[in-house]
Amino acid sequence: MTSFDGIARLLGRLGRGASLAARTALPVDTNPVPADWxxxxxxxxxxxxxxxxxxxxxxxxxxxxxxxxxxxxxxxxxxxxxxxxxxxxxxxxxxxxxxxxxxxxxxxxxxxxxxxxxxxxxxxxxxxxxxxxxxxxxxxxxxxxxxxxxxxxxxxxxxxxxxxxxxxxxxxxxxxxxxxxxxxxxxxxxxxxxxxxxxxxxxxxxxxxxxxxxxxxxxxxxxxxxxxxxxxxxxxxxxxxxxxxxxxxxxxxxxxxxxxxxxxxxxxxxxxxxxxxxHRVADEERELCQRAADALDPDASAAAVREWVGENVAVADSNAAAYLATIPGAPDPERLARRYLTATVRAWLCLRARREASGDERGSASGRSLRADLRRALGADLFDALAETDAALVRRNFAALLGTDEPADSDHITRRTDGSRPSADEAVATHLALALPP
The missing domain is CATH 3.20.20.390 (FMN-linked oxidoreductases)
Structure with missing residues (x-):
């Protein structure tokens, strides 16, 4: 064994010792999985x-x-x-x-x-x-x-x-x-x-x-x-x-x-x-939106949708409330579930109205008008409270459902290594619970 080999082995042992000390004896957290998850x-x-x-x-x-x-x-x-x-x-x-x-x-x-x-x-x-x-x-x-x-x-x-x-x-x-x-x-x-x-x-x-x-x-x-x-x-x-x-x-x-x-x-x-x-939330909202489409006009007001949800959905027993209740930091799961289910129905009605108004299966609305419609459907307070990336994600998915181009103001959406934007159309159609009829 050469002296260089001996030094390398010593360094290896010292490295392992330092790692063990950091895990067991020192007041530091070296686990890469965050403790606050x-x-x-x-x-x-x-x-x-x-x-x-x-x-x-x-x-x-x-x-x-x-x-x-x-x-x-x-x-x-x-x-x-x-x-x-x-x-x-x-x-x-x-x-x-x-x-x-x-x-x-x-x-x-x-x-x-x-x-x-x-x-x-x-x-x-x-x-x-x-x-x-x-x-x-x-x-x-x-x-x-x-x-x-x-x-x-x-x-x-x-x-x-x-x-x-x-x-x-x-x-x-x-x-x-x-x-x-x-x-x-x-x-x-x-x-x-x-x-x-x-x-x-x-x-x-x-x-x-x-x-x-x-x-x-x-x-x-x-x-x-x-x-x-x-x-x-x-x-x-x-x-x-x-x-x-x-x-x-x-x-x-x-x-x-x-x-x-x-x-x-x-x-x-x-x-x-x-x-x-x-995943049960997705199953629930599919059935909910089918019922809402039969009962409400596409341009139903926020108040009308809230009233319909209040009369037709046992929110306290909903899958939405059950999922949110599992999250220790989620405040008032029932209130959040009511807001989210109402927003889902309004957004779904908005999508159907845009498809019907376009007269074209592929739609024709610009990213800006889609953003405005979604802000109105979700409610300004809820839409504006979303992180920028989450709001862009919603717009991208809705644009894919409508078949329009991706919104122009979503530059922060990660590009592929070849510089092109990811296409969400196929993934949206496959994995979202609600898809627009052809």
């Missing part, structure tokens, strides 16, 4: 899982948005989902359920890449897919990107750079260690988690401790996937929380009320993850 909304790219028409209104209350699902997810519908969420005013990260769901476009859009590892599944779900993903990134994704961006690069340099880029991507990602406790869920089927694989609280704690200290997982995710874990989940969270010092502890499954969200957070979870409750 108390609520994450999970958006499933599956074509059957729709988004509400005015989803930027709802998502402005959540801490972050996760893109990922366990069934019928592809690279294409994942990219489309990221298109629809760019540029939302909240962070958007990627939880891929398959290696090929990660593409250059999703990496460019995602604030974080969270790689799942199932602690109580089979070896494929723990290391097999990671190995497949590493091979895919090293031998396909990175070389293709390098050849596209740096066609002049010599082969020997391309190979070395591909090695570095692959290692950097994995080092830059966060690792998400799952404990799946619902054997009837799609997540359990994907990871081959059977009834016999479910963990007692102490077993879950032990595996969580190994994930934090050996696998260096930034996230520990207790997953009940579609069902509420109740007292069992509370006991397991309490045990896991007692064993962790650095990793974030997340819970997902059956959160559809403020009481359930609060119980999970009080049990030791850092974050509640909500997915189904959000």
């Amino acid at each position: 108390t609520h994450v909304t999970k958006v499933d790219p599956e074509d059957d899982k729709k988004l509400p028409l005015l989803y930027p209104l709802y998502l402005r209350h959540t801490s972050a948005v996760s893109v990922g699902g366990s069934a019928d997810v592809t690279a294409t519908n994942t990219e489309e989902t990221f298109e629809l969420l760019a540029p939302a005013s909240v962070p958007v990260f990627h939880e891929p359920s398959g290696p090929r769901h990660v593409t250059p476009r999703t990496r460019a859009r995602a604030d974080l890449l969270a790689i799942p590892e199932v602690l109580n599944g089979d070896s494929e779900s723990l290391v097999g897919q990671l190995g497949e993903a590493t091979e895919y990134v090293r031998e396909e994704m990175v070389p293709e990107t390098l050849r596209e961006k740096l066609p002049w690069l010599p082969a020997f340099a391309e190979d070395a750079l591909a090695d570095f880029a692959t290692s950097w991507l994995l080092a830059d990602a966060v690792f998400e260690a799952y404990v799946i406790q619902n054997p009837d869920s799609a997540a359990a089927r994907e990871a081959n988690v059977a009834e016999s694989d479910l963990l007692a609280p102490r077993e879950a704690k032990q595996r969580a401790m190994a994930a934090e200290r050996h696998l260096e997982s930034e996230l520990l995710y207790l997953e009940y996937s579609g069902t509420f874990g109740g007292d069992e989940a509370v006991e397991t969270l309490d045990a896991i929380s007692d064993g962790l010092t650095w990793s974030r502890l997340w819970y997902g499954g059956g959160i559809d009320s403020r009481d359930r969200a609060r119980a999970i957070l009080d049990a030791g979870a850092d974050t509640v993850v909500v997915g189904d409750a959000f």
Whole structure:
């Protein structure tokens, strides 16, 4: 061993020691997952899982948005989902359920890449897919990107750079260690988690401790996937929380009320993850707007729409109120739900009126008049309270529904690497719950 090798090894040990000290002994937080993310909304790219028409209104209350699902997810519908969420005013990260769901476009859009590892599944779900993903990134994704961006690069340099880029991507990602406790869920089927694989609280704690200290997982995710874990989940969270010092502890499954969200957070979870409750808002508003279209004139006033919603919707029991209630920081979920459902009906009526008035399936309104119509439909106070990016997102999606050009004042919408603007038409038509009739 040369003296240079010895120095390099010493520096490596010092670096590892400094990292361990920062995680365990020093009063600093080095976990790249923000500690103030108390609520994450999970958006499933599956074509059957729709988004509400005015989803930027709802998502402005959540801490972050996760893109990922366990069934019928592809690279294409994942990219489309990221298109629809760019540029939302909240962070958007990627939880891929398959290696090929990660593409250059999703990496460019995602604030974080969270790689799942199932602690109580089979070896494929723990290391097999990671190995497949590493091979895919090293031998396909990175070389293709390098050849596209740096066609002049010599082969020997391309190979070395591909090695570095692959290692950097994995080092830059966060690792998400799952404990799946619902054997009837799609997540359990994907990871081959059977009834016999479910963990007692102490077993879950032990595996969580190994994930934090050996696998260096930034996230520990207790997953009940579609069902509420109740007292069992509370006991397991309490045990896991007692064993962790650095990793974030997340819970997902059956959160559809403020009481359930609060119980999970009080049990030791850092974050509640909500997915189904959000997608149910989209299902609800589809039926609501169909009823409103039959009962109200396209130019119905704000007062008339509010009155109709008040008489025809049990807002306190609505999916909109249920989703908003899961967000600890959302003030008065019922009041917000009433405002958002009313705004959705008015915006939908506005879209139908514009389509009918144009006399042309593709519409003809300018971006400026569309903005004015949306401001009137949503209400000046609500529209003006939106972040600039969220307001632009609403206009872009409505322009896509109408088939008009993208609004001219949305320059801050992220461009593709070739300088062109993203087209939202196809993604909007596929993933929004409400689409204009031809």
